[in-house]
Structures are given as structure tokens and as C-alpha cells.
Amino acid sequence: MTNLRGMPLTYSDIFSIKDGMSIANKYINIYMIIGVVLALVIGILITVYLFKQEKNSIRITSPINIILAIIIAIVFTVSATSLRERKILDALRWDLKESYYYNGFVYSVLDSWYSYIRKKPEGYDKAQIENIKNNMNAVPAMSSNTTQLKKVSTDKKPxxxxxxxxxxMDPTLIKEAKFSEDPIPNFRKLSKENTSGVMNAPTTGGGTARTEFEVLTGNNFDYLIPGEIPYDTIAKQKAINSVASTLKKQGYKATIIHNFQGNFYSRNTALNNLGFDRFVSMEYMQGIEKTPLNWSKDKVLKEYMQQSLESTVEKDLIYVITAQCHSKYPENDLGIDMPVKVEVQAPLTETDKNQLYYYANQLKETDEYIGETIKMVDEMKEDTIVVFFSDHMPALNVFKNDDFYLDKNEVPVGIYANYDTGQKQSLDLEAYQLSTELFTLAGAEYGPMERIHALLRNDKNYQKDLESMQYDILFGKQYSIDSDKDKPIQGEMRMGLFDITVDKVDKKGDTTTIKGKNFTQQSVVYVNNKKCETKFINDKTLQIKSVDKMDTVSVKQLGRNDAQLSSSNEIKIR
Structure with a gap:
């Protein structure tokens, strides 16, 4: 499992089965499926054979076996507790892969299930939270020692x-690989001339939503359940403070843009609970180009960033999630000529070369998108600041070697602004601290979690206090929330930037033409609330085969597994 997706199997994956199945074809081929099926069949046949050969009349249903199972469970629990106390078994929350290697697969999976019981941090109560708040209030609000960057005081909201x-990542850091050209010249220039550095991501090789959740909410994944997808387990159920809800209270319009399925990771529900106003997923985009492995290319994103900015009178928060460089990377030569060539030397193999060749060329195109975004920011009349950061290191085979010299959780970050921030710093931070640093540079007011990172980061009890405050805000009594300013707000999020509307239905013979606005290739016509096979003509025209009796016609945007993301107005046919 780790080799396939870069992350081991956890109990949390039960909640993401549908998401996993929707992209399984990008990781699993027909030979793997045949192998698994054959293994299951052989296993079942062997089990049946041994069962029939067993002459003992006492079977699994006997009380003896039930008692033995209970005894084994008790012994396992007691011994595991003892081993944990002596640090012989020690879950490494920040590195699941290493934790599984260290503790073993069976224990690690069972521990990921046991961890689903949310536990109060030691000493958590109202008095502890009040004491932490008092310590925060004692720190000068503009202290230059609390964040890596200095607070910018400005009347202008960027x-x-x-x-x-x-x-x-920067692939030139792989010493055994030589590239015919720099795959990331724009990001390299950005990093050299501006505030930049490294960020510690809570995952490697996969698990985008974990880094995303840390950045958006300021919560430390070490104090959540190992392997969980917080969108599925937390944000889908309730409103949570985020950069979106915090900035909306300061007059910002919050938009999130992603060139992948809108309901993957339950984002269409979770992002609403994080306070976003608009979510532009691939179902609402035109002109998407695909990579050889069928991931959406990133260059389409700039257009929707531009449209987002132009469609508002407020200041904008825009959060973009790219997709082009997603794994799994091909181990065989695809027979495609691409501009960035690569040569490797031992211990890298031909398989590594093929992966790096594909990866470097996808990086090159993503880097071109970075360059276009910087150019767009430079041309804007409004003050604007943007942070570029990686969600995790790529799932390249070279990272599977335990002795590989690059840090598997350390990812690049760079900040660019079209106004003078008065500083250029080298960053070394955690993903959950990133929003605090950006708010600092932007002169924005901190939210509850940003305030903790800004004021307590240098305190000796920082992590202990962070764990208690995070628990209090997410799962506890919310003793730390004093005013409406700190309360999370649930958004009224719309999918897409503009309404999809039906203006006219024209039935001629066997073909019915639907005229309207803002259609995409994911638009599907519904007649009498029943799905019809739809032909996309352009953003103003769809066609279906005529239906004998038409009472109502509408257009719906469908996501993964045909889930409805939004619906147009309904036209009644007279």
C-alpha cells in the first residue's frame, strides 16, 4: 500500500473508500487486480480444504475458542500498554510510514483504530485554558520575537x-540526476529574491488534504488521529475556524479553486464549513488540458484566479490547489518526447529515470503557471501577496529508500508581493504556522489559531498549550472562544463563480437543444428530474435526444460518482 500511494493503510481509510476508488485506475493496473483476485481465490480454497481435513468436532463456534479470543485480546491490550509505557512501541505521529516500519503493521493498524477515541489532553479544563489565554495576553501584540516575519502595519488590505x-519539489536536489534545463526557473527566481524557505508537511508522497487542513486551519496534525482525513471526520460535520472565516470577518471574499473533482475528500461540504464563499472545481472550468496520465494541467487555474479577482468589489482571499504533478509516476518509457531530458547514475535505475523524466516535465509546466501568476500579480493595481508551497514531496521511487538523503517531509515555500513588505527572510516553519506568517506580512488580524502560533511559539510550553487549545476549539467546551469574532462561521458556499442558467428549450424532431449560460462538459440535462445523455456543444448550448413528454428541464453539475454539486434554474415546458 505504501508503494502504491506513499502512505500506509489506516483505519481512517474506511472513510475515504469512495475517494480512493475514484482514482484507483491511476495507481492499479489489470495485472495487480488479477494478482489480488488469484491470491484471494487460492486463500479461500486452502482455507476450505484445511477446514474439511480437520476432523475435530469442536469448531470456531465453540465457547473455548471465544474464551481464547477474549484472552488474546486482553493479553494484547495489557502487553501493548506496557510496551508503549517503556517506549518499545512508540507511534510517530509526524511520520506514519516510519511508525509502521518501527511498530509493525498489525499493531499500527489497530492503534489507528484505537486512536479514533478522542482523548482530552492531560490537564485540560477551564482553568488551564484561562491560564494559557492569560499567557497570550501578556505577550506584546507586535512583538518581533513571536513570528519569523515582522508584522506589517498598513491601512491597505492586500x-x-x-x-x-x-x-x-526542486528535483535538482537529487544528486544522481542531471537535467538538460532547470525545470523550475520561476520558483527558483522567486525563492532567491523574496522571503522563502522550507516547511514541514504532515505527510509525504500523498495525503494532500492533511497539509491543506493544517494550512487552512492552523491545527497541528500531530494532535489529530494518525492518517485521518479531517474533511471527512471533522469539517464535514461542523463549522471550523479557518483562514477563510477569519478573513471574511475582515471584509474579504473567500474563494477556493481546484482543477480536480469538487466532491473529492468531501471538499464541497467541508469547505463550506470552513467559511468559503465560492468553490471553483474542475466541473465549473472550461478548456482543461490533461497530462499523459489524465490529471488536469495547472495552466487553466490562472484564468479562474483572474475571474475571481475581477468579479468582486471586496478584497479577495484566493486558495488554489493544483493537480498536475500528482503521482503515480510512470515506471516505463511512455514514448513521448518532452523538453526536459534527464540522465541518472547509480544507484538510480532506468525506472527512476522514467519517473523523473515525466515528473520534471510536469513540474516545468506547473512552474510556468507560477510565472504567469507572478506576472498577473505584478499587473494588478491592488496590493496582493501570494504564497506558493508544496503539499508534500512526490511519491517517487527514490524516496522509498530509507537511507535517501533528502528530508521526506521538508517542502519548499516562497512568498511574493507586489508591494514592499520591508523584509526578506529565510523561513523554516510547520505547515500549521504558514497562515500566521502570511497574515503577519499582510497586516491582517489573527484568528484564534494564528494568535496561538504568533504569541506562544517561543514559549517552552508551546506544543502542550497548542494541543490543549486545539482540542478546546475543535472538540472541547470552547472555553477559549470569548467573542463572536473568534466563533467559526459556516459559509453559504456556491459552486462555481457564476450561475449556470437555462434560458430556452428548443425541441426539433429527435433533438432537443438547451440554451443558457456557463455550461461546461460536466453539465448534464435533467428532464422531469431524470438524467439524460447530454452532448456539450459550447458554454451556451447543450443537446439531448428528445423525450416524448417534457414537463421540466434543468441542468445539473455532476461530480464524482454522479453526485450533484449544483443545479440550474428549472424551466417548465407548457
């Missing part, structure tokens, strides 16, 4: 952008 780069 537009604030986060650009989350899928599996982005």
Missing part, C-alpha cells in the same frame, strides 16, 4: 493568495 502545489 489580496491574499495561497497556491498549494501538488507534489512540488
Amino acid at each position: 489580496n491574499i493568495m495561497f497556491v498549494q502545489l501538488e507534489s512540488f
